[in-house]
Amino acid sequence: MRVAVVPPPTVASPQPRIKRRRGHGEAGAAWAYVSPAALIILGLGILPMAWSLVLSMQSSDLITPPQWIGLKNYEVISQDPSFRAAVVHTLVYTALFVPLAIAAGLGLALLLNREIRFIGFYRTLVFVPFVVSATAQGVLFSFIFDSHFGLANAILHRLHIPTQGFFADEHQALYLLVLIALWSGVGFCVVVYLAGLQDISKDLIEAAAIDGAGRVATFRHIIWPALRPVTVFLVVWETLQALQVFDMVFVTTRGGPLESTTVVVFFVWQQAFEVFNAGYAAAAAYVLAFGLLVLSIGIRFAQRRDDKEVSRS
């Protein structure tokens, strides 16, 4: 599709004069360059988002023509104990994973931020699990925590500790998922923090030491404030990831045992592609998305307020 060539904008442009001469055909070329990206990103981003909203007000099984039912899906979902349980599981998972991942990431980054022999080897080992797919992690840890043949119970047995049910135990499965997510997710926090630590000027830390600041004081007054933007990024990023956890749940527990690990995205997937209740699934997805939106706006406001306080002090 060709788009009409738009005359160059009349607003004063900061671009150098030489651009004027090649303004001819510029818009045409630009549209040709962006059209594949625009088509896919808008067609498979904006359009589905709107479609999903419509779908959430329909009753649809993805095969027969959908029926308009207004806000009925949202009414039902607000009363649905399974959905409520999924929200609770997701929040528990997120509330455990995010602080632990960030604290462990910072701790390990401080530990690994020194020049000793084999430090590269340690850094590599801590980060390697991050590149392993959630599927492979899930398969590996289903094996390690298998109640009969798993390494974990074998070690417990050797240590004369009673063996555990792990993924078969509805009181342990969700926490086990957090543990695995930490194993693979901490490495990312570590490398981001390490990059942040390397940006802190050595002179500043040495100056603090000369002024008599101990390790704790140096950390509190220099390192921690300098890492603040990195921490904010990690909190936002890890929270968004945690609220959308799916792959690992699908591979290890499929939401079980006794629905104890059904998280929101798993609930949405199940409703849409197992029960074929697509309208209801879309409504559930929108509830989660609304939560994400409120959260990210909240974080942005909190951050802005903090920034103001920091600049005032």
Added chain:
Amino acid sequence: MTPVSGRKRRGWLPFSPWHFVLAPVALVFGLPLLWLVLSSFMTNAQINKFPPTIIPDSLHLDGYRYVLQNALFPRWFLNSTIVALVVVIGNLLFGILGGYAFARLRFGGSKLLLTLMLGTLVIPFQITMIPTFLIMKKLGLVDTLGALIVPSLVTPFAVFLFRQFFLSLPREIEEAAWIDGCSRLRTIWHVVVPMARPALSTVAVLTFLTTWNDLAWPLIAINDDHNYTLQLGLATFQGQHRTQWSAVMAGNLIAVLPVLIAFLAAQRTFIQSLTSSAIKG
């Protein structure tokens, strides 16, 4: 010796005492992967006893033989490779073109389009997955590799990353090429792209990683096991062979190995790509 540096040399050990802390940490992170490799070379008999063997006395290829004879792992490997390659190339090509247009060319609606594109970055996957499935169905792509390729062929992330990178490049070199009579596309190919190597590797690495490791979308879009990706095949294989752990681990290692090798070969690029997009983004 300066006491202020806080780094007193401890003479009683031939190595830094920090190794006492770091070695257990390394063990926690390394042990599961070591177990993955070890158990894939064990027989089911070695695994299926309680308590299971921790250090096997002999290594076997039973698991690999089973996986290669009774499952479609080679096929899935090929599918994953095709999808990842095409998606990476698509993101580089369309990302460069789109990013260049946003960074260097003036066209009506560019601001709006860019805002919309950036907006799609924050749309969660579970919102778009059902309609995307319906769109793929309309296009006749469901249950083909096309369904896995098309939605990821270019991401707003790639376009935006290239745009940011091009904005940081000096304009003068491009203008010199332009004055020398180079066409716009030739300028991009011969002048801009060679300068954009860090951006190219960042987009390639992150796109490869997310595409190769994805499970949710292939699970939705693919039914026929001949069109599975490795991750989907592995998940399904494990579901069907709950007690044949040696074969499952062999398959698991096959699925993990390409990413592991790529990572170990280009560790610096991987980590720089991740941290740069993290700290700037």
